[in-house]
Amino acid sequence: MSIWEYANPKKFMETSALVLPWVTGLALVCVVAGLIWGFFLTPEDYKQGSTVKIIYLHVPAAMMAINAWIMMLVASLIWLIRRHHVSALAARAAAPVGLTFTLIALATGAIWGQPMWGTWWAWDPRLTSFLILALFYLGYIALWEAVENPDTAADLTGVLCLVGSVFAVLSRYAVNFWNQGLHQGASLSMDRQENVSNVYWLPLVVCIAGFVLMFVALVLIRTRTEIRLRRLKALMARERLA
Secondary structure, eight states: OGGGGSSSSHHHHHHHHHHHHHHHHHHHHHHHHHHOOOOOSSSTTTTGGGGGGGHHHHHHHHHHHHHHHHHHHHHHHHHHHHOOOHHHHHHHHHHHHHHHHHHHHHHHHHHHHHHHHHHSSOOOOOHHHHHHHHHHHHHHHHHHHHHHHHHHHHHHHHHHHHHHHHHHHHHHHHHOOOOTTOOOOOOSSSSSSSOOOOOHHHHHHHHHHHHHHHHHHHHHHHHHHHHHHHHHHHHHHHHHHO
């Protein structure tokens, strides 16, 4: 069995209908358990106090904001190379979800930054690249809506996704590129000495798992909706010709 079988809308709808309830249920369990564990069952940090608990929203949202764009990039490349409509629709479906995660990351970052840095916003490299990434999300969504022909829209948004990927990478690695930034280093790292304490790390991992599953569930739901809308438009076009 080839993975490309799932590029068939009928096959995708059948498989996603089976997977979606499980992914949604697991996402709900992980998000609720992780947030309750993190916000109510972990101690205050000796430096940051209760403000440290914003990581249970900020870190997963920031990670998914970047990874959502990467997923859109992969789906767009599949469309541009192999012309599979489901991949184009999946990329379109992921954009509003990724934008929402980006806005959550920016908002929670500002809430954390005010007491830590003394300001709601600073033109830090990572913050600036994240803001630009949010603008790319908005431009991507607007371009889909502005172009009437869906294949042309998929082509143009695919190119835009390639360009925006530069800022997705900068958002992830800006702290490494520019050491003078205010933003702290990674909360999760292969270097165990850079990780947060286990008392915060374990619930954070649960929250991240929940956000990943929530992203998958939302993209599946929206992709299924996009396929149904595409079918509806095709039926309406046939009726006008009949």
